[in-house]
Amino acid sequence: xxxxxxxxxxxxxxxIEEQGYSEPTPIQAQSIPVVIQGKxxxxxxxxxxxKTASFVLPILENLxxxxxxxxxxxxxxxxxxxxxxxxxxxxxxxQYSRHTRLNTQVVFGGVKINPQMMALxxxxxxxxxxxxxxxxLFQQKAVRFDQLEVLVLDEADRMLDMGFIRDIKKILAVLPxxxxxxxxSATFSDEIRELAKGLVSDPVEVSVSPRNxxxxxxxxxxxxxxxxxxAPLLVSLIKQHNWKQVLIFARTKHGANRLSAHLEKxxxxxxxxHGNKSQGARTKALAGFKNGExxxxxxTDIAARGIDIAHLPFVVNFDLxxxxxxxxxxxxxxxxxGAVGEAVSLxxxxxxxxxxxxxxxxxxxxxxxxHPDFTAVNPVPESRLDNRAAKAKKPKKPKKPMGNSTxxxxxxxxxxRSGAARRGNKPISKNPRHKRVxxxxxxxxxxxxxxxxxxx
Numbered sequence: 001x002x003x004x005x006x007x008x009x010x011x012x013x014x015x016i017e018e019q020g021y022s023e024p025t026p027i028q029a030q031s032i033p034v035v036i037q038g039k040x041x042x043x044x045x046x047x048x049x050x051k052t053a054s055f056v057l058p059i060l061e062n063l064x065x066x067x068x069x070x071x072x073x074x075x076x077x078x079x080x081x082x083x084x085x086x087x088x089x090x091x092x093x094x095q096y097s098r099h100t101r102l103n104t105q106v107v108f109g110g111v112k113i114n115p116q117m118m119a120l121x122x123x124x125x126x127x128x129x130x131x132x133x134x135x136x137l138f139q140q141k142a143v144r145f146d147q148l149e150v151l152v153l154d155e156a157d158r159m160l161d162m163g164f165i166r167d168i169k170k171i172l173a174v175l176p177x178x179x180x181x182x183x184x185s186a187t188f189s190d191e192i193r194e195l196a197k198g199l200v201s202d203p204v205e206v207s208v209s210p211r212n213x214x215x216x217x218x219x220x221x222x223x224x225x226x227x228x229x230x231a232p233l234l235v236s237l238i239k240q241h242n243w244k245q246v247l248i249f250a251r252t253k254h255g256a257n258r259l260s261a262h263l264e265k266x267x268x269x270x271x272x273x274h275g276n277k278s279q280g281a282r283t284k285a286l287a288g289f290k291n292g293e294x295x296x297x298x299x300t301d302i303a304a305r306g307i308d309i310a311h312l313p314f315v316v317n318f319d320l321x322x323x324x325x326x327x328x329x330x331x332x333x334x335x336x337x338g339a340v341g342e343a344v345s346l347x348x349x350x351x352x353x354x355x356x357x358x359x360x361x362x363x364x365x366x367x368x369x370x371h372p373d374f375t376a377v378n379p380v381p382e383s384r385l386d387n388r389a390a391k392a393k394k395p396k397k398p399k400k401p402m403g404n405s406t407x408x409x410x411x412x413x414x415x416x417r418s419g420a421a422r423r424g425n426k427p428i429s430k431n432p433r434h435k436r437v438x439x440x441x442x443x444x445x446x447x448x449x450x451x452x453x454x455x456x
Contacts, residue, residue, distance in 0.1 A: 001023055001029055002023055002024075003021070003023070004017060004327060006024065006028075006029065006032045006033055006036075007032070007036050007061065008032070008058075009061060009421070011099035011100050012057055012061060012100070012307035013100070014376045016053075016096070018095075019096075021053075022181040022371070023083070025045075025049050025050040027045035027049050027050055027206065027336045028052060028053055028057075028264050028425075029044060029052045029054065030043075030206045031043050031054040031057045031184075031206050033053060033058075035058035035059065035062075035182060036058045036061055038062070038180055039180070039202075039204050040180060040181045040203040040204075041181075041183065041184075041203055041204050041206060042183045042193070042196060042200060042203045042206070043155075043184050043199075043205045043207070044185060044205075044208075045207070046424060047206045050450065051154070051184045051185075052088070053094045053096070054090055054184065054186055055124070055154075056089070056092055056096055057096055057366040059126065059150055059152070060096055060097050060100060060102060060126070061109075063102055063126070063149070064151060064175050065077060066149070067147075069103075069123035070123050070147060071121055071145050072121060072141075072142060073120065073123045073124070073127050073143075073146060073147040074143060074148055075124075075126070075150070076126045076148070076150040077127050077129065077145070077152065078093075078126065078128040078129070078154055078307075079129060079130070079131060079134070079151070079152065079153050079159055080128065080129070080154045080271050080408055081130070081159050081164060082130070083108040083110060083130060083279060084282070085154065085155065085180040086106050086107075086108050086128045086129065086130055087106055088308045089106075089128045090105070090106035090128040093126050097126070097368040099360070100180060101128075102126065103122075103124060103125050104126040104127075104128070105119050105120065105124045105126075105128070106127075107120075107128075107134060108130045108135050109132050110279030110282075111279045111280075113133070113137070113140075116133070116137065116142070117137065117140065117286050119222070120137065120140075120142050120279075121316065124141075125159070129304060130240060131164055131168060132167060134160065134171060135167060135170060138171075138174060143449075145174060145176060146176070148175055148176050148179055149179060150174060150180045150181075150183045151180070152183075152184065153182070153183045153184070153185075153196075153199075154185075155184070155185050156184060156185040156196060157325065160187075169391050171368075172199070173284040181199055183196050183199070184441070185204070185428065186312070197342075213339050216337035217339060217340050217344050218331055218332075218334055218340075218342065219226070219340075219341070219368055220331065220342075220366055220367070221342075221343075221344050221345070221367045221368075222344070222345040222368055222369065223237075223344065223347065223365070223371055224348075224368055224370050224372070225348060225374045225375070225376050226348055226374075226376050226377055227348040227350060229349065231259060232374065233373075233374040234248070234316065234318060234346065235262075235266045235268065236371070236373065236374070237289075237344065237371075238263075238268055238295075240388070243295075243314050244292070244295060245295065245309075245312060246287075246295070246296050246297075246313075246315070247256060247297050247299065247309075247312060247314070247334075248296055248297065248316045248318050249300070249314075249317050249318060250298055251300070251318075251320075251321070253274040255319065256272040256273070256274050256298045257272050259272075259298050259318060260441070261294075262326045263296050266354055267293050268296050269293065269295045269296070270296040270297070270298060270299045271285040271288060271289070271297060272299060273286065275300065282413075285297060286307065290309055293436050301326050306332050308332050309333065311322065311339050312333055313334065313341055313342065314341070314342050314344070315330060315331050315333050315341065315342070315343045316344050316345070317331075317343070317344070317345035317346065320355060320358065321374075324357040324360070324361040327358045327362075330343075331343035334352050348378070348380070348382055349376070349379065355383065357449060358382060359385060361383070364385075377388060389410050395425075
């Protein structure tokens, strides 16, 4: 099958050829015709299989036949969870649209907002954005959505997770009700799938591989060691195997900083990348990693969805992620587009729960290795593959209403304050000693009042 059979026009086919693509990937072959037909879609595919082209190419095809975009208007909106992913998607969209009259822009936080406002004045055919900065621009009336035709949630599982759901709902509230909705992601949990179905209308579901699986081209293994031995073990592996380019995932921002500093002291050029870093620092670190100036890039999960490096050979999980699905995204940075890669995880006894969750999700036991110089004093229990379906998370209980409703509850009909209001809503202690103190205090107050009346 070739791209010419998918209904794409000559300008797009020319851009595809210039990118060196000869035939579509499975996700592209299944998704592009569906999107061109104007249908809603939920597509799941492994990271590195060409999801971006699966929605950018058909969107460009449909927009090329429509009206010209007006000032401050947007015709297609792509929402992403991270700045790095937003920049990557926009770069791909720019490459694919170079032989058309359509324009693309990207907006995200961490940089000055005025240049972005100026770029939006002419109108944008495809706008790639992170939710926070998009809301800022909308509140300043720098962007409008009267002409919006398509909404894309890229990495939809993370976009619709609790960390983004409020911003997503705010954005959805200001978008036209009549639009095409496209949800693309590497993973879809059952909870996210149910939530997503409430946003799309009769969606076509596309899945080119089993859910939550890792690429076969990625060799996976784990080293069992103690927590304090992880850093020296990592240094030993990098030097022993002569890893020239390795992406390392740490669980926290401070952990990424400490590990990067440790690697530098050991003669390994390194840089951290996480949410506390400025956009300039993140861009510089990523550029240095791509051109070989930086040997080890230490990242938090914020970068897992946005780093796209051709032929990245090694990924290391210095810490296992709390969320098992993030493991799939992390190791998906290597072994992309059929290339061979290797993913190594350093696991200590404290991470037994996370390890078992990953193996349960991927339905495979990870091969274990013990380095003779870094043997674990506290070993990790042997894994047993659990094929039972994971239990759905219980929804959080709604918070009790505050404000006027509470005030009315604590107020008597005659206008007097209740005992709870008089105490300042402090709970009554169940400690009998406290009761005696209150009673004694009440007796003293009563005696004082009685004495005052006697004197009067």
